[in-house]
Amino acid sequence: QQQVKQSPQSLIVQKGGISIINCAYENTAFDYFPWYQQFPGKGPALLIAIRPDVSEKKEGRFTISFNKSAKQFSLHIMDSQPGDSATYFCAASRETSGSRLTFGEGTQLTVNP
Amino acid sequence: NAGVMQNPRHLVRRRGQEARLRCSPMKGHSHVYWYRQLPEEGLKFMVYLQKENIIDESGMPKERFSAEFPKEGPSILRIQQVVRGDSAAYFCASSLGPGTYEQYFGPGTRLTVT
Numbered sequence: 001q002q003q004v005k006q007s008p009q010s011l012i013v014q015k016g017g018i019s020i021i022n023c024a025y026e027n028t029a030f031d032y033f034p035w036y037q038q039f040p041g042k043g044p045a046l047l048i049a050i051r052p053d054v055s056e057k058k059e060g061r062f063t064i065s066f067n068k069s070a071k072q073f074s075l076h077i078m079d080s081q082p083g084d085s086a087t088y089f090c091a092a093s094r095e096t097s098g099s100r101l102t103f104g105e106g107t108q109l110t111v112n113p
Numbered sequence: 114n115a116g117v118m119q120n121p122r123h124l125v126r127r128r129g130q131e132a133r134l135r136c137s138p139m140k141g142h143s144h145v146y147w148y149r150q151l152p153e154e155g156l157k158f159m160v161y162l163q164k165e166n167i168i169d170e171s172g173m174p175k176e177r178f179s180a181e182f183p184k185e186g187p188s189i190l191r192i193q194q195v196v197r198g199d200s201a202a203y204f205c206a207s208s209l210g211p212g213t214y215e216q217y218f219g220p221g222t223r224l225t226v227t
Contacts, residue, residue, distance in 0.1 A: 006155075032214040043117075043204055043218035044156065089155060099214050100146060100169060101206075103155040 004092050006104025013111050019077040021107045023090035026071065030092040032099070035064065035075045038087045038106075047088075048075070080111045115140050117207050117219035118187075125225045132192040132199070134222045138207030144168075145188040146216060147180060150202040162188060163210065195226045 005024045013019045023033075034049035050057045050064040050073065057064045063076040077084055090104040118137040126132050138145050144163050148156040161169040162182040173180065177195075182188040192199055202223050206216040 034214075034216075036218075043119075043220045046215060046217060049214070093214060095212070095214070099208065099216070100158045100161050100172075101148070101156070101216060102158070103148075105155045 004090060004102050004104045006090050006107060008107060009105065010108045011110070013080045013109065015080065015082060015111055015113050017080050017111075019080045019084070019109055019111070020074060021088055021090070021109070022072065022074045023092075023104050024070075024072045025092050025102075027092070027094070028071065029094045030102075031095060032093045033064070033066065033073050034091050034093075034101070035062075036089045036091065036103075038089065044089060077109075080109075082111045082113050085109055085111050117142075117205055117217055119203075119205050119219035119222050121222060122220060123223050123225070125227060126195050127227050128196060129194050132195050132224055132226075134190040134192075134203050134205075134224070135187040136190070136205030136207075136219060137187045138205075139217055142207035142209055142217075144208045144210045145182050146206045146208070147188075147190050148204045148206065148218075150204060150221075152201070156204065159190070192224075195224070197226050200224055200226045 035047045036044035037047045038044045048059050048062045061078045066073045088107045091101040093099045093101050147159040150156045158172040160173050160180045177193045179191045202221045204221045206218045208216045
């Protein structure tokens with residue numbers, strides 16, 4: 001019930017294309033859904049996050065789409081660039097559990113020039 | 114540097130030794146989380162602390178692992194009698210506390226047990 005499932009495991013996109021990463025969760029008590037970007041040898045960096053009272057949030061080239069009824073959310077990276085090549089993790093938390101994050105398995109994104 | 118700081122960045126220990134990992138949260142943050150990332154895997158929650166108090170340790174292995182966040186100084190994750198399976202990256206994150214969700218991660222400590 002605490003799991004977050006992420007797909008695909010790896011993704012290759014051409015420069016300028018759209019990268020789409022999907023996550024599904026089971027626990028309807030989750031009320032915060034962030035995405036993190038991690039480069040090799042670095043810590044995860046908070047990219048963008050959404051609460052379940054909205055269906056979409058956009059920040060620059062990054063958009064989260066949220067479907068509460070389906071218990072799914074996705075990250076869209078528009079105009080993907082080689083510098084976006086990294087591992088992306090979705091996560092979920094709920095305030096009543098102290099906001100500890102439950103992470104997806106990660107997606108390794110490669111953007112070819 | 115106003116970010117989360119962790120040290121050491123790399124730590125090598127022989128089986129049976131103790132590993133001590135340190136985390137200084139972002140300025141103004143009073144809550145600390147520890148996560149472990151095994152090779153080729155996602156991050157797993159270990160423990161959640163605030164100053165002088167363990168809030169949630171449900172992700173901590175029952176033996177050999179302990180954590181503290183004293184009134185003064187950094188948070189410490191201690192692993193006693195390390196085994197090869199403890200080799201992983203250990204990340205600390207901090208937040209402002211209750212009512213806030215955003216967690217900001219440090220660069221991690223990469224523990225290698227030989």
